[in-house]
Amino acid sequence: MTGTYTNPVLNADWSDPDVVRVGDDFYLTASSFGRAPGLPLLHSRDLVNWTLVGHALERLEPVGEFRVPRHDCGVWAPALRHHDDRFWIFWGDPDHGVFQVNAPEIRGPWTRPHLLKAGKGLIDACPLWDDETGEAYLVHAWAKSRSGVKNRLTGHRMHPDGTSLLDEGKVIVDGDRIPGWFTLEGPKLYRHDGWFWIFAPAGGVETGWQGAFRSRDFFGPYEEKIVLEQKDTDVNGPHQGGWVRTRSGEDWFLHFQQRGAYGRVVHLQPMSWGTDGWPVLGAEGAPVAVHRRPDLPPQPPAAPATDDDFPGGRFGRQWQWTANPREGWATQHSGDGLRLSCVRSADPHDLRTLPNVLTQRLPGVPSVAEVELTLHGEAPGARAGLAVLGDAFGWIGLERGSDGTVQLVHRFAEAVAERERDADHPRPAPEGRARLRVEIGAGARCRFFYDVGDGLTPSGPVFAATPWRWVGALLCLFALAPVGSGHAGAASFTQFRITSL
Structure with a gap:
């Protein structure tokens, strides 16, 4: 066991990752699009070695529409959270709207999908429960292919039980008003140091960058900053992922890199907070290839299973x-x-x-x-x-x-x-x-x-x-x-x- 790790930490298509810590355990989910079961669930103790422990979505809904392959539909860019002693996953289906499922334990049982907001082109949904005020919020992006709209983020107040929205929603970040920004999507919503934070990528999957937005009020106005981009590295389009803090207070960011036929592989970036209050990802905003491991107890090498002997005719979770x-x-x-x-x-x-x-x-x-x-x-x-x-x-x-x-x-x-x-x-x-x-x-x-x-x-x-x-x-x-x-x-x-x- 060395003191460093090498990216990518998940060298396969674990697209649009999001991550959460519960106690000493880290959990990750990813887009599954039209495949079933969907919403894979991965577990780690050190943010480097991951195993696949299950799926949160047994079948896609509406069930009848997914009786045939719809490879680029279904579950887009989920958000994984832990609130009120439950795990929650929100996602946008570009043809139907924003769904959520929840469970008392990561291995389930998970509820059936609940349609929180119906509509075309609603994607990349993420909730936030504000522990300071007891209020709850939701942010999502837009798919132009279904709605004719993109490059903007819409925010809602949400009922704290996660079953309904309390308003019609408002555009809280308009990428068209930020010079040089396009295809703003994939928002992840946080509260930190008195600010509302949205970590959101832009620029497209192959060549994009990671942005951060902050505001004192959920509905804005938001300031923006690019916090991770390719620069002079070999990692094209490093963006779209989630921030997680260890129990000891270290900050880390997991994101994807688009690698053609290999899909979107997952990298782990160190994260800190600059003197100006903005997050610093990677090596001064550039992705790292090798880095010191997180300050967490050493773990044996692990990766999601691939081999299978199919005992009793059953296939493993990787299928x-x-x-x-x-x-x-x-x-x-x-x-x-x-x-x-x-x-x-x-x-x-x-x-x-x-x-x-x-x-x-x-x-x-x-x-x-x-x-x-x-x-x-x-x-x-x-x-x-x-x-x-x-x-x-x-x-x-x-x-x-x-x-x-x-x-x-x-x-x-x-x-x-x-x-x-x-x-x-x-x-x-x-x-x-x-x-x-x-x-x-x-x-x-x-x-x-x-x-x-x-x-x-x-x-x-x-x-x-x-x-x-x-x-x-x-x-x-x-x-x-x-x-x-x-x-x-x-x-x-x-x-x-x-x-x-």
Whole structure:
């Protein structure tokens, strides 16, 4: 254990992080967009080593709208708070409005989503309970794609029980009136040293900066200052996150960096308060690559789980479906291994449109993902495999032909293509089994491999992983079949492993 840490502390797509301390424990949540379960919950004792302990949102609502993938919809930029002996998460769904859930413990049980404010384009909501006055407030940003409005923050008085707003709201920060500022969003609301503080990013996800705003009155007027930006570092667009204070009084800031197909990785910045009363983040406003660890008890190295043996047919917390799940997609059983039903689909040639795809985040360092696959049943066209999924996708796996034989297939689709095509020639897989492998190199360049009994063999050209609109590329397991009659069969996956290259 060294006395320093290296950024990013979460090297995968934990987008739009927010953090809170309760006692000696730190908790973090992140955007989950259209995947289910949503609102991941991470735990740490030292702000450097994190584990995934659950999710706060079992299914997205309205449930019916998320029966199919809506990759850039759903849960945007949540805020995590602890108040009145409960955990609270507020977020904006750009198509429906501001929601909240709450729970007595971080592992739940969490309430069903409560719609606090209905409307289009309401995003990035954050509450504040003012311990000095007993009043409560809410701030949110706007998505121009739904509302025609952006670059401003709206504030409300909120009922202290978090169930309703007490006014129509008022624009409290207008980014259009600040020279050079655009795409102001992601506000986090705090009280400190007699001021109301809003930490909010601007400038867009790839090249933006972190701003801080302060006012003596919640409704303004607010002063602004840029407190974190790239400067001469390699960290593009360092912004949008949360401030947390340790029990001993140290201040830290967790934020994201947009890294293309890897999504938004999470950095930890030291934070202090300058003589002018403004926060100082990183090294005089520039992100740090290596820094002294927080003054907290040493912890063993930890990271969110990736490997899975699927005991009893259950998959780990690191997996999410691409839409609200349905009964029968995965079958629990007495042994090990994940058994996925080959779900019938009218469009089996485009993984981007299918809800029954099980995903986890692409690792942010060069890695190898491997899994063993067996295809069961007799249904022609049934297929299953290991995929890298984004705006474009590639997969390798098994498919049953019309003559009943099983072949190893490797397919891909570009972002502009509506259906997949072969990346290599199909090959016999006489036992209906294969070991599948994808090597994820620098720049998220992926190389696929297979073993059907005669050793590991490369397949097809290099595939460059691509992100979704707001989401990094995903590693996926799937099983499906064309529309037809009779039982479509199933696929068994065993020993899923991710190792560093």
